[in-house]
Amino acid sequence: MKRFIGFVRKEFYHIYRDKRSLFILFGMPIAQILLFGFAITNEINKVEIAILDHAKDATTIEIINKMASSKYFSINRYLAAESQVEGVFKQGKIKAVINFEKDFGEKLIKNGQSTIQIIADATDPNTANSITNYIQSIIQQYNQSININQAGGTQVFMQTHMAFNPEIKSVFMFVPGVMTIILMLVSAMMTSISITREKELGTMEILLVSPLKPFQVVLGKVVPYILLSIINAIIIILLSIFIFKMPVQGSLLLLGAESVLFIITSLSLGILISTIAETQQTAMMISLMGLMLPVILLSGFIFPISSMPLPLQLISNTIPAKWFIIIIKGIMLKGVGIAFIWKETVILFGMTLFFMGISIYKYKIRLE
Amino acid sequence: MGISLDQISKSYKGLNAIQKITFEVKPGELFGIIGPDGAGKTTLFRILTTLLVADSGTASVAGMDVVEDFIAIRKSVGYMPGKFSLYQDLTVEENLQFFATIFGTTLEENYDLIKDIYEQIEPFKTRRAGKLSGGMKQKLALCCALIHKPKVLFLDEPTTGVDPVSRKEFWDMLKRLQEKEITILVSTPYMDEAALCDRVALMQGGQILEIDSPKNIVQKYPKAVYEIGAKERHKLIQVLRDFPNLYSVYPFGEYVHYTDNRDDLEIPELENYLKSKGLSEIYIGLTEPTIEDVFMELARK
Amino acid sequence: MSEENVIEVVELTKKFGAFLAVDAISFEVKAGEIFGFLGANGAGKTTAMKMLIGISKPSSGEASVAGFDVYTQTELIKKNIGYMSQKFALYDDLTVRENITFFGGIYGLSRSTIKEKIKVLVTDLKLENIIDQLVGALPLGWKQKLSFSVSLLHDPKIVFLDEPTGGVDPITRRQFWEMIYNAADQGTTIFVTTHYMDEAEYCDRVSIMVNGKIEAMDRPKRLKEQFEASNLNEVFLKLARNSKSD
Numbered sequence: 001m002k003r004f005i006g007f008v009r010k011e012f013y014h015i016y017r018d019k020r021s022l023f024i025l026f027g028m029p030i031a032q033i034l035l036f037g038f039a040i041t042n043e044i045n046k047v048e049i050a051i052l053d054h055a056k057d058a059t060t061i062e063i064i065n066k067m068a069s070s071k072y073f074s075i076n077r078y079l080a081a082e083s084q085v086e087g088v089f090k091q092g093k094i095k096a097v098i099n100f101e102k103d104f105g106e107k108l109i110k111n112g113q114s115t116i117q118i119i120a121d122a123t124d125p126n127t128a129n130s131i132t133n134y135i136q137s138i139i140q141q142y143n144q145s146i147n148i149n150q151a152g153g154t155q156v157f158m159q160t161h162m163a164f165n166p167e168i169k170s171v172f173m174f175v176p177g178v179m180t181i182i183l184m185l186v187s188a189m190m191t192s193i194s195i196t197r198e199k200e201l202g203t204m205e206i207l208l209v210s211p212l213k214p215f216q217v218v219l220g221k222v223v224p225y226i227l228l229s230i231i232n233a234i235i236i237i238l239l240s241i242f243i244f245k246m247p248v249q250g251s252l253l254l255l256g257a258e259s260v261l262f263i264i265t266s267l268s269l270g271i272l273i274s275t276i277a278e279t280q281q282t283a284m285m286i287s288l289m290g291l292m293l294p295v296i297l298l299s300g301f302i303f304p305i306s307s308m309p310l311p312l313q314l315i316s317n318t319i320p321a322k323w324f325i326i327i328i329k330g331i332m333l334k335g336v337g338i339a340f341i342w343k344e345t346v347i348l349f350g351m352t353l354f355f356m357g358i359s360i361y362k363y364k365i366r367l368e
Numbered sequence: 369m370g371i372s373l374d375q376i377s378k379s380y381k382g383l384n385a386i387q388k389i390t391f392e393v394k395p396g397e398l399f400g401i402i403g404p405d406g407a408g409k410t411t412l413f414r415i416l417t418t419l420l421v422a423d424s425g426t427a428s429v430a431g432m433d434v435v436e437d438f439i440a441i442r443k444s445v446g447y448m449p450g451k452f453s454l455y456q457d458l459t460v461e462e463n464l465q466f467f468a469t470i471f472g473t474t475l476e477e478n479y480d481l482i483k484d485i486y487e488q489i490e491p492f493k494t495r496r497a498g499k500l501s502g503g504m505k506q507k508l509a510l511c512c513a514l515i516h517k518p519k520v521l522f523l524d525e526p527t528t529g530v531d532p533v534s535r536k537e538f539w540d541m542l543k544r545l546q547e548k549e550i551t552i553l554v555s556t557p558y559m560d561e562a563a564l565c566d567r568v569a570l571m572q573g574g575q576i577l578e579i580d581s582p583k584n585i586v587q588k589y590p591k592a593v594y595e596i597g598a599k600e601r602h603k604l605i606q607v608l609r610d611f612p613n614l615y616s617v618y619p620f621g622e623y624v625h626y627t628d629n630r631d632d633l634e635i636p637e638l639e640n641y642l643k644s645k646g647l648s649e650i651y652i653g654l655t656e657p658t659i660e661d662v663f664m665e666l667a668r669k
Numbered sequence: 670m671s672e673e674n675v676i677e678v679v680e681l682t683k684k685f686g687a688f689l690a691v692d693a694i695s696f697e698v699k700a701g702e703i704f705g706f707l708g709a710n711g712a713g714k715t716t717a718m719k720m721l722i723g724i725s726k727p728s729s730g731e732a733s734v735a736g737f738d739v740y741t742q743t744e745l746i747k748k749n750i751g752y753m754s755q756k757f758a759l760y761d762d763l764t765v766r767e768n769i770t771f772f773g774g775i776y777g778l779s780r781s782t783i784k785e786k787i788k789v790l791v792t793d794l795k796l797e798n799i800i801d802q803l804v805g806a807l808p809l810g811w812k813q814k815l816s817f818s819v820s821l822l823h824d825p826k827i828v829f830l831d832e833p834t835g836g837v838d839p840i841t842r843r844q845f846w847e848m849i850y851n852a853a854d855q856g857t858t859i860f861v862t863t864h865y866m867d868e869a870e871y872c873d874r875v876s877i878m879v880n881g882k883i884e885a886m887d888r889p890k891r892l893k894e895q896f897e898a899s900n901l902n903e904v905f906l907k908l909a910r911n912s913k914s915d
Contacts, residue, residue: 503709
């Protein structure tokens, strides 16, 4: 028993003398609780919706005001015709369009009923469902309020249409997210591990004392992983199409090109990590803790970004995965072309240059 | 194509790794840096191969400054860091081809330089480097460092942890390389290997204790060294420690090396003293000091 | 040195697939002896030692260490021997005192015994200034000396030393061997491997392994006579030349 206690005591010494393990034991859980607490919410908050009001009468204005004054929605766009709906969704900011039929108010008074149509962008099924539910409760409240002095009978009916994902399959939400995570993790982690392994084994010393230029070493490390990641991406896309029946509404070529861009972004992130990490273990830790966790929580893949507090939203903008998910969903589910996703593409490109730039700057041509 | 250092100093985290190191290696010399772990040998090598920048002082390799001209130096030296850093999962052949390629040459181009060494590992050329014995790895690492016909060769502890047979073979190879006019700087903790160099620098605790040819170093040793043997070896040392005129006594294999305070030690006097303490089979004889004797004497100060 | 055998090895063999790492070696080591176990890298030394200290199971043959069988009583063997290797000595991020306390505890020593031992070690090795320093900050020579002392904490019958003086400066090396001599004087058997041939001369008997077999075993003096060599280094070289390995 005494031996056992002695052994346990030694383990405690090791732990509290190693700053890094202390950080993981205490720092990480606290950070995670905060992140989870603030980020994870299936509630929606100030989601942007647009109004397509064919009637423009007192009734529709009243209902629209109710929606605008709720904390769930933010109304900034007024459409003129159905044809605009698709374009608005492709742009990505608007998550639902509320369609009031012609003569909405008149029909309500004369016939005792009229219909609101909710067209939701169901590429994020959870958000679409939440929007629909909240609107439904607003409508119900309205229905109650107009029937206070009557026996009942006057009602606004609600019709929903899930755009891009009529069966509200959650796989449509997951597949782009998982694909993003796999590509990022594999590219970034494997590259960083490969470079730090040379450092650990000591062969990096020999490579340094040779005519090889630093960028040649780094590029040499990266090229095999580009090829492997492309193969990976192809496999994932094929699986999504054939097994999960994900549509590819847009151009496959564009999808491929954007994927290659994202792979290069991830690889450059991996190189950056390798300039910080001295050992393979550190590289792996940074890749997993520093990349995977934020990507899952903050990229908008599961939890809607708009519902997060502002600081987290800002952080989310720095994560390459967030932009790539928008791009993939756009191409695969909404069939957008480059015109709609040029902004996100440029952002990814810029991030790549940024990571590369820092990596080259930090690349150690010496041992310390 | 020599090496020169002037007042090179380097410290890590407040501790002095090496202090004010100054010496020169002549072109074509086989120069040894002899010292135990922690002497600063590896730090010195890393500064000369441009992997570290010294805190102060200047150094040049083949006429090029280690800080200003590091790119040129890296193209023209051969370097074998400790632990025979090779790619364990590549074969002998693949390792050689890799290093040849990154130096812009081929195995065939400089084959005559590595022929003697390579022939010994050629039968294993398709074996993964990780599966070679220590002696084989050593030879492969040497070939990889030579493949581009460097003007200067840096070998950092190439014989550490390797058995005496392989060590001897390695030094034979180095001697033959010297004939091809390559300047060679080797470090080693084994004192007996010092005798095989043209000149050596004895190093401990970041400082150089002495630089000269092995012969001169030994000749400079101020005291007469006696080999003493007795049946009761352990007791012999303790008894000698109590001898009033003792200067130093150290075990040296079968015998003990003894030096006296006086210049005129009478051997019979010592012999009688030992007999009186109950030792038998006593042998006392004058012997040549070795590098190790000198090293320990210099380190004592 | 008594006549009792503390290590008895008969036809001990270890195979890895078809490869014979240790080929039916036989020898004995007497109590209080300093036994040098030499051989080239890859000759089978380390494999043989691993079997004797109870961390590797032999393929065939018999061996007993401190009276315990290497097949069935490995736990008892581990309790009764000390072990020190060059690769791992003490924990760098613990102080000297913490290391001694830890290893003492592992060996089952009572707290009062450990306190006693620490007192003795501090006096013998002059540890007053470094007893509460982290081992990682000490020079190599100190680490090795401390490591050896720790391996003796529980007064084992036999101590196995695996290249204990690699890379250490010449003065400290000799101090280390003085410690070995003292231990042997008090009856501890020392089983040591080394690449320093001058250290091999300090041993009472020496065995040299080549290609898994013991090709020579005797007192250093007799080996030199047998091989007509002036030191053990030459003996080693002549043996290796006769049976060219790899």
